[in-house]
Amino acid sequence: xxxxxxxxxxxxxxxxxxxxxxxxxxxxxxxxxxxxxxxxxxxxxxxxxxxxxxxxxxxxxxxxxxxxxxxxxxxxxxxxxxxxxxxxxxxxxxxxxxxxxxxxxxxxxxxxxxxxxxxxxxxxxxxxxxxxxxxxxxxxxxxxxxxxxxxxxxxxxxxxxxxxxxxxxxxxxxxxxxxxxxxxxxxxxxxxxxxxxxxxxxxxxxxxxxxxxxx
Amino acid sequence: xxxxxxxxxxxxxxxxxxxxxxxxxxxxxxxxxxxxxxxxxxxxxxxxxxxxxxxxxxxxxxxxxxxxxxxxxxxxxxxxxxxxxxxxxxxxxxxxxxxxxxxxxxxxxxxxxxxxxxxxxxxxxxxxxxxxxxxxxxxxxxxxxxxxxxxxxxxxxxxxxxxxxxxxxxxxxxxxxxxxxxxxxxxxxxxxxxxxxxxxxxxxxxxxxxxxxxxxxxxxxxxxxxxxxxxxxxxxxxxxxxxxxxxxxxxxxxxxxxxxxxxxxxxxxxxxxxxxxxxxxxxxxxxxxxxxxxxxxxxxxxxxxxxxxxxxxxxxxxxxxxxxxxxxxxxxxxxxxxxxxxxxxxxxxxxxxxxxxxxxxxxxxxxxxxxxxxxxxxxxxxxxxxxxxxxxxxxxxxxxxxxxxxxxxxxxxxxxxxxxxxxxxxxxxxxxxxxxxxxxxxxxxxxxxxxxxxxxxxxxxxxxxxxxxxxxxxxxxxxxxxxxxxxxxxxxxxxxxxxxxxxxxxxxxxxxxxxxxxxxxxxxxxxxxxxxxxxxxxxxxxxxxxxxxxxxxxxxxxxxxxxxxxxxxxxxxxxxxxxxxxxxxxxxxxxxxxxxxxxxxxxxxxxxxxxxxxxxxxxxxxxxxxxxxxxxxxxxxxxxxxxxxxxxxxxxxxxxxxxxxxxxxxxxxxxxxxxxxxxxxxxxxxxxxxxxxxxxxxxxxxxxxxxxxxxxxxxxxxxxxxxxxxxxxxxxxxxxxxxxxxxxxxxxxxxxxxxxxxxxxxxxxxxxxxxxx
Numbered sequence: 001x002x003x004x005x006x007x008x009x010x011x012x013x014x015x016x017x018x019x020x021x022x023x024x025x026x027x028x029x030x031x032x033x034x035x036x037x038x039x040x041x042x043x044x045x046x047x048x049x050x051x052x053x054x055x056x057x058x059x060x061x062x063x064x065x066x067x068x069x070x071x072x073x074x075x076x077x078x079x080x081x082x083x084x085x086x087x088x089x090x091x092x093x094x095x096x097x098x099x100x101x102x103x104x105x106x107x108x109x110x111x112x113x114x115x116x117x118x119x120x121x122x123x124x125x126x127x128x129x130x131x132x133x134x135x136x137x138x139x140x141x142x143x144x145x146x147x148x149x150x151x152x153x154x155x156x157x158x159x160x161x162x163x164x165x166x167x168x169x170x171x172x173x174x175x176x177x178x179x180x181x182x183x184x185x186x187x188x189x190x191x192x193x194x195x196x197x198x199x200x201x202x203x204x205x206x207x208x209x210x211x212x213x214x215x
Numbered sequence: 216x217x218x219x220x221x222x223x224x225x226x227x228x229x230x231x232x233x234x235x236x237x238x239x240x241x242x243x244x245x246x247x248x249x250x251x252x253x254x255x256x257x258x259x260x261x262x263x264x265x266x267x268x269x270x271x272x273x274x275x276x277x278x279x280x281x282x283x284x285x286x287x288x289x290x291x292x293x294x295x296x297x298x299x300x301x302x303x304x305x306x307x308x309x310x311x312x313x314x315x316x317x318x319x320x321x322x323x324x325x326x327x328x329x330x331x332x333x334x335x336x337x338x339x340x341x342x343x344x345x346x347x348x349x350x351x352x353x354x355x356x357x358x359x360x361x362x363x364x365x366x367x368x369x370x371x372x373x374x375x376x377x378x379x380x381x382x383x384x385x386x387x388x389x390x391x392x393x394x395x396x397x398x399x400x401x402x403x404x405x406x407x408x409x410x411x412x413x414x415x416x417x418x419x420x421x422x423x424x425x426x427x428x429x430x431x432x433x434x435x436x437x438x439x440x441x442x443x444x445x446x447x448x449x450x451x452x453x454x455x456x457x458x459x460x461x462x463x464x465x466x467x468x469x470x471x472x473x474x475x476x477x478x479x480x481x482x483x484x485x486x487x488x489x490x491x492x493x494x495x496x497x498x499x500x501x502x503x504x505x506x507x508x509x510x511x512x513x514x515x516x517x518x519x520x521x522x523x524x525x526x527x528x529x530x531x532x533x534x535x536x537x538x539x540x541x542x543x544x545x546x547x548x549x550x551x552x553x554x555x556x557x558x559x560x561x562x563x564x565x566x567x568x569x570x571x572x573x574x575x576x577x578x579x580x581x582x583x584x585x586x587x588x589x590x591x592x593x594x595x596x597x598x599x600x601x602x603x604x605x606x607x608x609x610x611x612x613x614x615x616x617x618x619x620x621x622x623x624x625x626x627x628x629x630x631x632x633x634x635x636x637x638x639x640x641x642x643x644x645x646x647x648x649x650x651x652x653x654x655x656x657x658x659x660x661x662x663x664x665x666x667x668x669x670x671x672x673x674x675x676x677x678x679x680x681x682x683x684x685x686x687x688x689x690x691x692x693x694x695x696x697x698x699x700x701x702x703x704x705x706x707x708x709x710x711x712x713x714x715x716x717x718x719x720x721x722x723x724x725x726x727x728x729x730x731x732x733x734x735x736x737x738x739x740x741x742x743x744x745x746x747x748x749x750x751x752x753x754x755x756x757x758x759x760x761x762x763x764x765x766x767x768x769x770x771x772x773x774x775x776x777x778x779x780x781x782x783x784x785x786x787x788x789x790x791x792x793x794x795x796x797x798x799x800x801x802x803x804x805x806x807x808x809x810x811x812x813x814x815x816x817x818x819x820x821x822x823x824x825x826x827x828x829x830x831x832x833x834x835x836x837x838x839x840x841x842x843x844x845x846x847x848x849x850x851x852x853x854x855x856x857x858x859x860x861x862x863x864x865x866x867x868x869x870x871x872x873x874x875x876x877x878x879x880x881x882x883x884x885x886x887x888x889x890x891x892x893x894x895x896x897x898x899x900x901x902x903x904x905x906x907x908x909x910x911x912x913x914x915x916x917x918x919x920x921x922x923x924x925x926x927x928x929x930x931x932x933x934x935x936x937x938x939x940x941x942x943x944x945x946x947x948x949x950x951x952x953x954x955x956x957x958x959x960x961x962x963x964x965x966x967x968x969x970x971x972x973x974x975x976x977x978x979x980x981x982x983x984x985x986x987x988x
Binding site: 009057059078080081085088089092093094095096097098100101102104105107134135136139145148151152153155157158159160161163164167182185186187189190191192193194195196197198199200201202203 | 429874
């Protein structure tokens, strides 16, 4: 096929695509269409580009080192790739689910430095140097972590698709607040939609998880 | 089987197999050891650990990503498509448009209405125009955006109430009227003449979108002439049948796998066009293709609960006898025939005793995405009208709304030919036990007499329901295998859509064979390895599959006894299973461990096949329900806070109390969304486009929008006449009366009757202001 050559080069991270226009990384971010992405990086957009801003071509790969579940991954990514896309489609860590890709539902919630974040509106390059924890990272080998165990016991799921995000949100909540009240749980979990409506059991699970986590 | 059942829920226009009759003589369970207990899900570990592979999780070597270019206009003709730039872009491997010969395929919207896969005539926003497969998802979308399309934008109609007006845009060449259905019994004129009170009111429900958490789609892969599809679906066999039909493949060449799926609520009962498109892209590129729709696409292109406008006139005597009900409803399938008014009048026809009933429903075209069945099609809409009307009638004759309902409980289905009786009718128990547990009478007095403050008012409301199906049907065939060490395998075709199907079925095997439900290996929802099952939906999965699973387990048990009888030198009929031992009933010292049974060791395994028997002749199996709630309304802001909810449900035997309750809560929450927050908003004046196709702007309930205090109170009436598991459906009835119960509570609190969904603060504040004028 026509683009075979380009693709081969791309994988080594030095693609030169005649269709792409030269863009700095920052102006690239301002021109990308997805609202969610611009939202995620709005702080950076308003910053003044440094004089020696690195030039980057569209589709060009950039090196990134991600720390996920205690492991270090050296990757080549497109700067526009979301952390979610890298986790699921590049690394096969599909415990993190895709629900909306624009920060609406929380199915992709992961912990970044212990704080629940939407992986769909976090760029992979943004997450460099941070400690990323996904659902898989809560496991102790083949054993469930306390929040996962609580979700099993309390039947805090139906179809189970939002469940990984719910678990990560509870994990993040409990890391910050080990003894949340019902109201604190409801507030803390309100960024995670569950269309099946398992909320009541999720509240029960959050309470049970707090118990299980106590030494 | 009821004709409507088939049209709604099962693979339409696809022949359904008939399973053989099961062995007779099975007695209902008297006491159960496992069934009914609150057991966590057998697949909970997989779901919470991330090990469960949902179709959207599938990542195959050498896999491409697909994306679809969809029409951005409510009504338009594609006049020009230029894919040159897109085809030359990095990573792009295939582009399909209406001009592609391989895409010259007809897509059946209904039995009669078909259009090309990429048809030039786009009758709704979101219709497919072209598709791309590329190395990454980002490249696929880059290419979609690079395709140049010219549209001739046409006039549109987006309000179903104006669809039949003179001068309204024509969605098709024919009239915008799809069909009218009429029903009549008795004489409504006479009925209204006999009434002491006659009320008439128009109600409306906005269009609701399913938006299950997992996006529609999956992964497709060709191996020569064989196609494997991992699809997020409620019914793998329905997808298999449709794909085989459209691509002219033998069924044996289409394998559909859906071990896990992230919610459907009816929108994934049928295969989607995108699966066919993915298969074509995969064929063209000779690579596996992942096609998962974007969230935005799921708002416009894969179904909805249609909007409806319902006029209801009702007559009642002072003693609470209903004398006549007259209903006319208009709803919309969208741009193609899709059951836009299906069952919206069913509750008016059948929920309460009433000799004189007339209904008429009219389904019309509008330029919007076609409807799909949505959790209890027609019923929440009908309940929104009927259950508010009953509340109004009760007030008019100064009768308690619970008493008025109790006065009119039918023991047979009036709307079906020959008035067949129900196997069980738990409506009375639902109402009585619900009212008692909720403290209905006291709460009604107390909340009305003592408002918390001038602008905060409290009220209580209730509503009841039945679901016209929910009894399940054949066909279903299930295989249970007992291994030589006493562990077992369950093989069934049904999908577990989140209702806990696998868990309940495992509990049935455990009940009969004594195995630990957790230790059971389950193979399900795979057309290559499991038996035919109808899609999971319509609250029929448990009553359909549970009897077949029980029959299969009983067959295994019988064979085991036959083999053990040889070891024990006893009569097989005198044996029973206690724990992991086969025991001689009259002399318990005579026993043998399952793993020691000689015949089983020799053979290695016992295979039991179970069939779903027919439903009882001349009877109807329906679940019943009543829900009660208390609300607090802020008269200044229009906010409604739901303080508590109680749901009483007669769904026959409770198979697993934990998943049962979870399901009840979920149905109520979805009902809260339907009644209070959810509405598709079409820009009806300027573009016809949906303006809120995101979860930011289309509001489904969050944890903050639902009460923490919800109680599930099952009315357990094992329905042994219905089937050998004694279970009826639950998934639909739990969401039917909810919105109407809330509306009745809001009325009780404020004296304002809200006839239209959603009961949003904006709407309520406006209504309060008008009432104060």
